Amino acid sequence: MSKYIIITGTSRGIGFELVQLFSKAGHKVLALSRNDEPVSNLNLKNVTSFPFDLSQEVNYQKVVTFIRNEWQHVDILINNAGKLLNKPFAETSFSDFTKVYQTNVFGVSEMIRTVLPFMKSNGHVVTISSMGGIQGSMKFPGLAAYSSSKGAVITLNELLAEEYKETGPQFNILALGAVQTEMLEEAFPGYKAPTTALEMAEYVFNFSLSGNKYYNGKTLQVSNSTP
Template sequence: MKVVLITGASSGIGFETAKLLAQKGYKVYGAARRVEAMKVLEKFGVTPIKLDVTNNDSIHNTIDTLIEKEHRIDVLINNAGYGSFGAIEDVEEEEAKRQFEVNLFAVAKLIKLVLPYMRQQRYGKIINISSMSGKIPAYLGGWYSATKYALEGFSGSLRLEVSDFGIDVVLIEPGSVKTDWAIISADNLERSARGGAYEVTATKIAQGLRKRYEKDMMSDPAVIAKYIVKSIESKKSKAHYLVGFAAKPLVFLHAVLPTKIFDVLLKKFS
């Protein structure tokens, strides 16, 4: 039975992935700050662990606990993520740094702790949940997009470094996903721009986010979970899984259109 650790398991993609993996017979440890939100996962066989990815002691304790119980770790899914939308000018420096701490440095810390065990067993899969915003710029989401672009480069380098040890690194790059994060992002975007130079644009984008959420113009988290499981179970996983609503067409257009034309389209339809 393969042992899996997934962060950000209290809701959304993480919750659905933990549930699906447990149903398929994996030994799953779901990690998040809100342990009470993972209680329902216990009936599927998931073991909840309290984890704050911004706290070094919490990160070390999580890995120590898992290794003490299982003596191995086969799959690490770095799903915990954080995005605070707003114009680059409007977002405070500390808020920008926090996004990098959660979306990149916490990922790196967890990976560095599990790699010795994966090397020893000559097997492991590291699944990093990125975003289509790591492939194309996010309008009024520059800091979030920057963290995901960084995660893409980090994961590519890591894949090269660990492949000789039987360890695979996979990037999941979802498009728009229907989670509470969409509404929270819309609220934060409006709040950050209130009374400033970007208020009109921010209001328009926030309204668009809410409209897409209400009209189901976003993928169900369970859809993304299926691709994560597919990447784990595949003997020859792809390096990138671009999945979910609008991801493939937008990334394709970004690749083939002149940059300034794509910019116009992105601004028009955001």
């Protein structure tokens, strides 16, 4: 049965692959990214894409209007967009931290708040976090803003799962290890990950469709390497 799915961060990497996987499986997708051209150029008939910046509050009304006019409800929200900053902590500014948190934390919470009224009790909110956000995991210099923001969304989703446990939807986090993407190259130049973007997208695809039958408010560590 066809589902209605919103995915953020779809211009490259895992998000770009996810759009294609869901489309191929016959689902309807709203693909949101600051650069919508990579998805638009695919010309997939059941995919809608328009430019969207998570850090700009005015953009969220576009999503509400689209859902109301085209879908009426949303089955799955995948918060995949992320902003990386790789800079020694002493060199970071208030503005640096603000930009990272605007996308990775405030953007996630605002997207969830925007979509929630259109989700049913069996809806699934999947937020992509990072092993760097897991308490006690190995940490890497230069990623203070990024990794701390990824820890923040883990706690946010645990809280939301509790707050909505009687009514749904379900909220889960996938804390990813190293995946061969442009973002990994920015964080760890020259490092070769054992997992491709498509391989990880296939995992996220399957988990988002059925993971909420077995998990709610949980953080799954999806990692086979360090980092």
